[in-house]
Amino acid sequence: MMASTLGEIAELIHAKLHGDPECPIQGINTLHDAKKGELSFLSNRRYTRFLKTTKATAVILTADDLKSCPVYSLVTEDPYLGYARAAIHLYPSVRPTPAISQSAVINPETEIDETVSVGPNAVIGSNVIIGAGSRIGPGCVIGDDVRIGEDSILHANVTLVAGVTVGSRVIMHAGVVIGSDGFGLARDEGKWVKIPQIGSVRIGDDVEIGANTTIDCGALDDTVIGDGVKIDNQVQIGHNVHVGAHTAIAGCVGIAGSTIIGCRCMIGGAAGIGGHLEIVDDVIVTGMATVANSILKPGIYSSGIPVTDNKRWKRNVARFKHIDDIARRLNNIEKKLT
8 A cells, every 4th residue: 555645635636625735644444434544435425424423534525515524525526536546546556576487388489578477377379469567367378369468467267268359458357258159059950050159359458357257259250348348247248249438337247149339338237138239328227127129329228126025026026917908908998088
């Protein structure tokens, strides 16, 4: 962790400081648990009750909450973004000394910058290029003809299948698999014929991919993940999917093949998106939603039934079976009245 002052943090996050600019800050914590010397933030109204009793040295908040703050404050329009920038400043990532483990297996016909780190038991194929400052974690498997840009991080046991292209400053967490075969099958008299998946995967710059997420290679063209995309844990992305720049996808989402998702979209956890669909830019799909048709207009889209007590849920399910009949009867009544 890196110590700082309130003045330095205020300038960094573009906040108006109400307090001593020379006051030292040595960490970040929640409003409820923060102690002297720590910075906190208020961005969710559910935690407003903790503001008046916080022991933090200073709080990042909006002007609306300034009067209720008993300690120093940093006023900004977006406290959560301010917290993120302050955290990056106070907890910078530590770059290890470049080294290649003796147990790593590296094909001699590969190009690895001298500043790259390769962990134990990693396997790197032929004709691979890895850019300056990148880190390959223990147990990673990198197939032939893979390209990895500068300052990218592959945590333990990441697999990049042959031909995958990865941009710069990409982070892949443990267990990620990029470029495995897509689910391409054809029916032949009740049996399945596997279709060769001859495309690959292209991942842009500044992408982060969560643990155990899988992204399939394209059947013909490549699967494409745009710049700045953020993908959570245990997400499945099918073959030939295109995800636009700066879209965020939460955990356990499933995206079927050949779907195009626009830029700056937000896909909630456990949503299911059908294949061969289009979702335009700036769409929010809330958690547990099922997308069975294209979304051609920006906005917020939801489906599914929120959790309720079991007795009410059973009654609602029973009534759903009669919706069509009720609709017909209502239509007949309206016709008679008019």
